[in-house]
Amino acid sequence: MAGKRRGERSLIFPTRPHVVSAGSVAAQNEAAGPLGSLFDMVLEDDTWGENSFEKAERKMFESAVRIALDKAKLRSGSLHCLLGGDLLNQIVSANFAARQLNVPFLGLYGACSTIAESLLIGSVLVDGGYADTVACAASSHFSTAERQYRFPLELGTTVPPTAQRTVTGAGCALLSGKGPMGGAPFRNIVVTGATIGRVVDLGISDASNMGAAMAPAAADTILSHFGDMEETPDDYDLVITGDLGRFGSSMLLSLLNDHGVDLTKKHLDCGNLVFSTKQKFNSGGSGCGCPAITLAAHLLGKVEIGEVKRMLFLATGALLSPLSSMQGDTIPGIAHALVLEMNREAMGL
């Protein structure tokens, strides 16, 4: 087997693809959250002048990619590949955005893990020499997700405290195989490794408790990653999960604790970062957009300035469909992990 594999299912990227730019688009509730001032674009109205929420979401996806390109002073023609997806049936947001962008495109579905899946495959393409510039993007929209997975928006319903709110947002990160670019906003961020998730299902069937359904997948990937890479939490400043929310995060920590791994001081969750507890969205944020905009608007900047020197970024996905839920199936989860770090030159090594 080639020398870029580590252990059971981890990969290393010896050429260290750079993350050179990012773009984020969010709506009003996200702007009112703790990360509100960091988004590149905030929508006044979540229909964005379109006659359906679905049309607004695909516009957000496209805009996140265009913003990331603009910030790096690149044209869409210079993209060797766009990777990404969203939550809607047949990933229409990503597909229709790719139609507008007119670039080589691989559509992906990993539910809310999509941004990590995109970055993982993007890094493989760049490290393998198959692409120089790759855009990795994901989006979700509260109003499109509600109608697909739950109830009409105007229906008066109550939600349990474990429920999470789908983030309305799209995030994109640009990978480069040629190192930092002239006009690009990020110069110091590299992707050095990844762990491919496997589908884990411990039998949670409550679609209002996706954090608990996905936590085992996150724990499984984290344990495998540390095992494969022969690392411990001490090798990281931060281990961040995508959208486990408050309850899911506590279950993740308890599962890891069973295996003697204490992440209490190192772990954060995008679902808890994107909305404050004052916003009363129960267990926090969720959706593809949740880790995508948190990474694009907040986390990458932390690595760029060295506030976080080495980060394990996991996005978790709940691989259910409305149909599987109605047929009584339990909720399978998945989590992919990426190692994002400040490059050695920037640290003066």
Add this chain to the structure above:
Amino acid sequence: MQKIPFDAARYRERVKQRAPKSKTLLFCLRAFWVGGLICCVGQAVRDLLDYCFPLTEDELSAATAIILVFAGGFLTAVGVYDQIGAYAGAGSVVPITGFANSVVAPAIEYRPEGLVMGVGAKLFSIAGPVLVYGIGSSIIVGLVSLAFGG
């Protein structure tokens, strides 16, 4: 291949124990007062109609229902009823205004998919089960009554 390193049954038990619970008593109280208030408003409408117009008992019931259904639909359309529902739960679902909400909400939601396969096909996506089992059980009760009640 690695085995999944977790015990599923133990995990489910742990989730069950630790998951934050809905505040049932609080929600019951909210449902009680909001549901009660909606019923009081209904009674007030009925009394007012009785006072103002010379209507029979049946006509009074029908007119009250029409007004409440309209109010429920109207409050849904202006985006208020879902907020009442998020606060009151069953308190705003059970009265007839809740039925109006469950029909008007899909009507708004599925408008972009067109008047036939959108609004037309999805109008009763929430209220449908109530109609199916409501009408179904009333047919059975009717047949039983016909057979044994004379």
